[in-house]
Amino acid sequence: xxxxxxxxxxxxxxxxxxxxxxxxxxxxxxxxxxxxxxxxxxxxxxxxxxxxxxxxxxxxxxxxxxxxxxxxxxxxxxxxxxxxxxxxxxxxxxxxxxxxxxx
Numbered sequence: 001x002x003x004x005x006x007x008x009x010x011x012x013x014x015x016x017x018x019x020x021x022x023x024x025x026x027x028x029x030x031x032x033x034x035x036x037x038x039x040x041x042x043x044x045x046x047x048x049x050x051x052x053x054x055x056x057x058x059x060x061x062x063x064x065x066x067x068x069x070x071x072x073x074x075x076x077x078x079x080x081x082x083x084x085x086x087x088x089x090x091x092x093x094x095x096x097x098x099x100x101x102x103x
Contacts, residue, residue: 056090
């Protein structure tokens, strides 16, 4: 008997469909794993944006209190300069939905 035919009869030789099925199963397994990794990564990014939002909000509230207590025009000018950096970042977070109700 031919060695290739003997391997096929003994079940040692994989057919094209056997190999295709294996790739299909491996691909399905990989897509399931990626499907689980996607929500985890989104949650990780959301947690980071929530921390950034909280930090920016605290800085804005601190500056509001300091502006009310300030007697110096120079100090108010410095706060205004800092606000030109903070407010656009806060507005961008608001626009992208990182800041919602109750935050």
